[in-house]
Amino acid sequence: MKRHKTISEQVFTTDLYKSFFPLTKVFELNGNMYIYDAKSHFLTEINEEQLAYILDRNLSKHNSMPIYISKLLDIGFFSQIGLSKITPPQEEINNIVCYEIENYFPRKFFLDITEECTLRCKYCFYTNEDEEKRRHTQNHMDEYTAYKAIDYYYARYACAVNKLPRNIFKNEQRMLPPNLSWWGGEPLLQFDLIKKTKSYFESLDWESLGISLLDVQYSIVSNFTIISDEIIDFIVDNAIYLTVSMDGDMPEHDKNRVFQDGSGSFDTVFRNLCYLIEKYPDYANKYVTLQSVLTDNIDGNKVVDFMNTTFNIDDRVKRKVANWSYGRQRITGEFIPGILLDVDSNCILNNFTNTMLCLRDKCEADLEVYISSNRELYYELLSLFVLEESINFDFPEIRDINSTFSCPIGSDTMFISRNGDIHCCCKTDQSFPLGNVNTGLDPGKIVQLYEKYFNKIEQQCTSCWAIRFCKICPAFTCYNGKIKLPETHECEYIRTLAVLSMCKYLILNIEFDELYEKVFIYFRKRKKEFRIDSQPFNIKIISHEKN
Secondary structure: OOOOOOOOOOHHHHHHHHHHOOOOOEEEOOOOOEEOOOOOOOOEEEOHHHHHHHHOHOOOOOOOOHHHHHHHHHOOOOOOOOOOOOOOOHHHHHHHHHHHHHHEEEOOOEEOOEEEOOOOOOOOOOOOOOOOHHHHHHEEEHHEEEEHHHHHHHHHHHHHHHHHHHHHHHHHHHOOOOOEEEEEEHHHHHHHHHHHHHHHHHOOOOOOOOHHHHHEEEEEEEEOOOOOOOHHHHHHHHHOOOEEEEEEEEEHHHHOOOOOOOOOOOOHHHHHHHHHHOHHHHHHHHHHEEEEEEEOOOOOHHHHHHHHHHOOOOOOOOOOOOOEEEEEEOOOOOOOOHHHHHOOOHHHHHHHHHHHHHHOOOHHHHHHHHHHHHHHHHHHHHHHHHHHHHEOOOOOOHHHOOOOOOOOOOOOEEEOOOOOOEEEOOOOOOOOOEEEEOEEHHHHHHHHHHHHHHHHHHHHHHOOOOOOOOHHHHHHHHOOOOEEEOOOHHHHHHHHHHHHHHHHHHHHHHHHHHHHHHHHHHHHHHHHHHHHOOOOOOHHHHHHHHO
């Protein structure tokens, strides 16, 4: 088994680079040193002598200094000061909001139809007694609000479609279907409303937009504690994507996912899930996703073993469900789940290298099948492809960041809460409403959210070398009506992941060059798919590209 040297930094790079070059990161991998510069998003190999020259700018004209490093210093690389500005100027925010509302496609639509739930999961945001926060209640979305929300979504969707030339929309339609997702609470408690809203959704004039009802997509996120034959038949007959929460076997699952009386819910959920799989195996294999939350008080290895063994997750042919995803527990107000903060970088790189060794000898066809069937590996390799697309290796230049660090707020995703308020995402704590379905989006409220968000980022992030790697999402940072950015230890975790990302790319590119070519051919062929699937859809840019 190949083992990597520790990712380390020389004493002088640790102390002096942090002090004098806040936007620069130096790291070592397999005996080679690399330097990354945030101002230019530039990564290159370097040695200690060259680093010394950069530190002592009085020697920057030394004859033995490589010309390219001398030129980089002359034009402002390896800056000794932080960035002066990383978000758009105040006077541009209004224009940004108007542009986003006008030009981005509404890709995701959620109805949060009830605050009632059959469970009181110990890690759920809504299991609390704080009257100022959302809690489990008997409050439900009424039909009028649901229909108004659907009308508003339809109007936004139709407006976006009509801005696209029909031939372009036809080509992109598979990635931009009309969609409706029911959330809660436990949405199946409002099954009648689900049926009514589906019927109303389909009664709208989709045909005039060139859309068949067969193109519409529906989804439900459920704890699956309440089912009936009617519910199951409805879900299956309408090809509704179903996400079911299950945290492993009984001992692990029942530590957190409990009923109101404190009793475990595993028996009920597992029985209902098995019934669905046995009755409709083809549906389950295509439309059902299981998701698990790994908390500090459960054994993650047992969860993984149970889910893999019970549902044949790793067997592409015999698997019983379409997918299984898992994530770490996240507490409201916490940016990075605490359980993730202890990172063994060397173990991660060793595991990555061993995976690449397993892939190295696969032919292109087998490699594509393997990557496509392994969700975690797919997204890991995709992230390296995205990194290569964005980072500079040759002919770098200073580039302003000037980023919103966000999806187009209120335009890309529409999350409608029980009372009809519009929110930016299903991840938000709903303390920053952006409008209401009766009056539509309020651009002024979106501007206010951006302003608060940008002010916090400017205060905390202008001297961070990992700023281009950080996925600072406003939905995660909204906390009780305020913006809360990551704590220092969470930022260190983000920076560690940034280094690991660059290391993985270098390992793949340098040590597995033939595999690198095959992997990146795979992703280049699918560039359109993952771009649209994972990124907001800009109507103006796409129309210009196609024409």
